[in-house]
Amino acid sequence: MDKNEVIIGIDIGGTNTAYGLIDNNGEIIFSRNILTLADNSAENLIKRIADLLKQDIYESGKNIKGIGIGAPNANYYRGTVEYPPNLNWKVVEFVKIMKEYFPVPIAITNDANVAAIGEMEYGAAKSMRDFIMITLGTGLGSGIIVNGQLVYGFDGFAGEFGHSLVIENGRKCGCGQSGCLETYISSPGICKTAQIFLEEKNIQSILSKYSKKELTSKIIAEAAENDDKIAKEVFEYSGKILGKKLADIVSILSPEAIFLFGGLARAGKLIFEPTQKYMEEYMPKIHKGHIKLLPSALQDKNIAVLGAGALIAQELHIKKS
Amino acid sequence: MDKNEVIIGIDIGGTNTAYGLIDNNGEIIFSRNILTLADNSAENLIKRIADLLKQDIYESGKNIKGIGIGAPNANYYRGTVEYPPNLNWKVVEFVKIMKEYFPVPIAITNDANVAAIGEMEYGAAKSMRDFIMITLGTGLGSGIIVNGQLVYGFDGFAGEFGHSLVIENGRKCGCGQSGCLETYISSPGICKTAQIFLEEKNIQSILSKYSKKELTSKIIAEAAENDDKIAKEVFEYSGKILGKKLADIVSILSPEAIFLFGGLARAGKLIFEPTQKYMEEYMPKIHKGHIKLLPSALQDKNIAVLGAGALIAQELHIKKS
Numbered sequence: 001m002d003k004n005e006v007i008i009g010i011d012i013g014g015t016n017t018a019y020g021l022i023d024n025n026g027e028i029i030f031s032r033n034i035l036t037l038a039d040n041s042a043e044n045l046i047k048r049i050a051d052l053l054k055q056d057i058y059e060s061g062k063n064i065k066g067i068g069i070g071a072p073n074a075n076y077y078r079g080t081v082e083y084p085p086n087l088n089w090k091v092v093e094f095v096k097i098m099k100e101y102f103p104v105p106i107a108i109t110n111d112a113n114v115a116a117i118g119e120m121e122y123g124a125a126k127s128m129r130d131f132i133m134i135t136l137g138t139g140l141g142s143g144i145i146v147n148g149q150l151v152y153g154f155d156g157f158a159g160e161f162g163h164s165l166v167i168e169n170g171r172k173c174g175c176g177q178s179g180c181l182e183t184y185i186s187s188p189g190i191c192k193t194a195q196i197f198l199e200e201k202n203i204q205s206i207l208s209k210y211s212k213k214e215l216t217s218k219i220i221a222e223a224a225e226n227d228d229k230i231a232k233e234v235f236e237y238s239g240k241i242l243g244k245k246l247a248d249i250v251s252i253l254s255p256e257a258i259f260l261f262g263g264l265a266r267a268g269k270l271i272f273e274p275t276q277k278y279m280e281e282y283m284p285k286i287h288k289g290h291i292k293l294l295p296s297a298l299q300d301k302n303i304a305v306l307g308a309g310a311l312i313a314q315e316l317h318i319k320k321s
Numbered sequence: 322m323d324k325n326e327v328i329i330g331i332d333i334g335g336t337n338t339a340y341g342l343i344d345n346n347g348e349i350i351f352s353r354n355i356l357t358l359a360d361n362s363a364e365n366l367i368k369r370i371a372d373l374l375k376q377d378i379y380e381s382g383k384n385i386k387g388i389g390i391g392a393p394n395a396n397y398y399r400g401t402v403e404y405p406p407n408l409n410w411k412v413v414e415f416v417k418i419m420k421e422y423f424p425v426p427i428a429i430t431n432d433a434n435v436a437a438i439g440e441m442e443y444g445a446a447k448s449m450r451d452f453i454m455i456t457l458g459t460g461l462g463s464g465i466i467v468n469g470q471l472v473y474g475f476d477g478f479a480g481e482f483g484h485s486l487v488i489e490n491g492r493k494c495g496c497g498q499s500g501c502l503e504t505y506i507s508s509p510g511i512c513k514t515a516q517i518f519l520e521e522k523n524i525q526s527i528l529s530k531y532s533k534k535e536l537t538s539k540i541i542a543e544a545a546e547n548d549d550k551i552a553k554e555v556f557e558y559s560g561k562i563l564g565k566k567l568a569d570i571v572s573i574l575s576p577e578a579i580f581l582f583g584g585l586a587r588a589g590k591l592i593f594e595p596t597q598k599y600m601e602e603y604m605p606k607i608h609k610g611h612i613k614l615l616p617s618a619l620q621d622k623n624i625a626v627l628g629a630g631a632l633i634a635q636e637l638h639i640k641k642s
Binding site for chain 1: 449450451452463465467468470472473474475476477478479480481482484485486496497498501565566568569570572573574575576577603604605606607608611
């Protein structure tokens with residue numbers, strides 16, 4: 001890539017959409033945030049992005065080499081976004097529509113995959129070729145890197161780890177099944193566990209003063225830090241579920257590290273310590289003590305735009321100069 | 322690879338070792354079986370292989386392009402065989418010693434990986450880039466192909482799926498842990514289940530006439546085909562354990578197919594039907610009905626030599642002409 005060219009990274013979220021122009025040093029030279037307007041069509045969002053981006057590109061004097069996009073429920077192979085939660089879209093041929101505005105190489109994938117590739121290009125996984133990114137937010141996403149490449153699976157639906165089963169006939173999941181991992185390990189999942197523990201256990205807790213609507217994983221983390229017994233038990237319980245399930249990934253893929261990213265990961269050692277403990281306990285003997293559980297190094301940076309850019313840069317075999 | 326060159330595929334087993342000269346059409350033009358002599362050193366075996374192979378190569382008038390080896394507990398990255406079950410070896414620098422006899426590219430990996438690569442080159446996975454090979458014998462091995470490549474993990478120990486935990490404080494495993502998948506799903510595992518069911522359930526069974534030593538998974542399969550209730554329950558129970566665990570692999574990797582290979586896989590629908598049923602039940606909704614569970618197409622062929630050859634051919638980017 002020469003110095004007159006830029007890669008565009010686009011991060012589509014439920015509320016905000018951000019894009020950036022990334023130069024041949026891997027630096028964002030210009031970025032912009034717009035409202036996603038979740039009730040509008042995808043076509044509307046794409047047109048608004050295109051109009052602004054064309055103007056920004058014109059003003060930058062650069063040419064677009066390629067566009068990478070991160071979006072919820074994106075399918076890399078099909079170039080689609082399919083029934084994204086929190087967006088009023090169905091199946092959108094996102095890449096195809098974008099190409100009508102920008103006839104350049106364009107690739108799309110889901111948020112967790114973008115986070116994984118961002119960590120590999122700019123974060124703590126720079127020297128790693130085999131690792132897992134777990135994103136913890138309203139759901140649980142997973143991006144898997146094997147041999148230095150994202151794993152899409154044969155149909156583009158690898159990384160559905162959040163919908164693997166942990167408890168038979170367990171909590172009802174948005175996907176229609178029951179007992180999925182993300183119904184326990186996610187911000188709403190942790191809150192649900194706290195509510196159940198408050199009802200079941202006859203112990204005084206700071207958490208009981210919050211209504212179901214008010215409770216957040218951040219509040220539970222703060223309570224745990226203040227030695228609240230219920231809150232601490234919530235994290236112990238959650239770490240056991242997550243650690244046990246991560247041990248299975250270890251047995252299959254032997255990753256160098258597993259990263260936790262997103263809101264719930266900010267709870268720090270409250271979630272890391274029990275998760276690590278149970279992951280170690282349940283993993284095959286040959287792996288014990290060898291697999292790192294780490295916080296993302298990009299936790300507080302806007303990595304989504306850079307990660308999306310890295311997605312297309314990798315496709316085009318562009319190395320940072 | 323030109324027509325004067327051959328690839329050597331070597332399959333090291335607990336009892337027999339086989340090697341073959343594979344030409345540029347991917348055909349074995351000469352093969353030989355020798356005794357492994359499990360009580361002897363690895364150096365002894367390698368010397369015997371080298372002496373015979375040098376003579377065979379001389380007589381063939383060909384040159385060796387590379388050597389691929391499949392062996393129990395082989396580590397691809399280190400070129401070692403480490404504490405193989407059924408062989409009286411410790412850590413053997415197999416590739417290094419072989420190179421003293423044959424200064425050509427040499428690669429080694431474990432049996433399950435060789436079976437996976439063999440299936441991809443010569444079997445039912447020819448058109449697949451993402452699939453899993455499960456080998457069922459005295460243990461449970463797994464070879465994983467992602468993006469058309471074998472998955473070794475960061476340390477060469479990916480595919481330890483047989484030592485993932487299925488039942489807490491369950492059966493004692495040879496690895497030192499308890500409750501590993503292969504203590505339930507393997508020939509000895511199935512026999513153990515039958516013995517337990519015979520003791521626990523007060524039902525008449527053909528199986529009760531066999532001693533613990535006489536019982537084999539083949540006998541249990543024959544009994545099940547003759548409608549023996551205990552034997553049928555053994556397969557149902559085993560299929561549930563295996564299917565549930567395979568559902569986790571599906572959620573992570575979304576493979577096009579999972580292949581079952583080896584002795585226990587010969588039980589056919591007795592093991593395939595319950596495994597498929599429970600795999601479907603436990604896998605994420607998005608995958609249901611899309612992932613094939615298949616018998617290896619090479620079940621009754623000597624695929625180990627060809628697979629070992631394919632390992633080094635892939636390294637050398639040799640395509641069949």
